[in-house]
Amino acid sequence: MGETVYVGNAGVDGAGNGGWLLGHFAPPDEIRHSTDVEVKWGVHPPGEARSRWATGERRTTLLVLVDGCFRVELPDRTVRLATPGDYVVWARGVDHSWYAERASVVLTVRWPSLPGYRVDPPVLR
Template sequence: MDDRVYVGNAGADGPAEGGWLLGHFMPPGDPRHSTDVEVKWGVHQPGEARSRWATGERRTALLVLVRGGRFRVELPDRTVLLAEPGDYVVWGRGVDHSWYAERESVLLTVRWPSLPGYRVEPPIRH
């Protein structure tokens, strides 16, 4: 077995790390360990919301709606609605944000770089 290769399933592996599949928080030596990028497979139930706004952001982020219906990304000056598979939003460093799942939604999130200290509490239900 090559320890430079990891084969898994996002739905099975993600819950152990809050949906995160790749990033600085994976053990050193694990092929999923990276300080360059983070990747998340997020499965959000209706009424789920980010536990608090992300402020002082030092990363760039891409969120892509893979499956589901209505996922709101709250930004300081507007709300972006991801409603069709393939809808996405990108924001850069310094953009505060939050989110809310109006309907069950599956999203792929990519953030870079992968920086320690950005974990927040699990999502809340409204």
């Protein structure tokens, strides 16, 4: 059996994997491997945006603003997260994109953890 406790730093551990800390992409023998959930520590400079819309989503997502000002674009509305602790949840099947209005830190939790969703790195607009 692998580790039963892992201690790390989200900024350091997520740096090599686009901010993702926990999910199917972690080596199977690590405690951070999960097919149930994914967790991301997202650090976004001002003007950074998702490279393209996520479509055909098969996961539920929770996104919590830790710091900054962050916009989540959904098909029927835009959600602006401006106060630490603001959050949005969207269901499977809801397309989305995002944009960092100011330097922002967000915590994202998605479930389940499914392979095949990697997109191009974010872009500055």
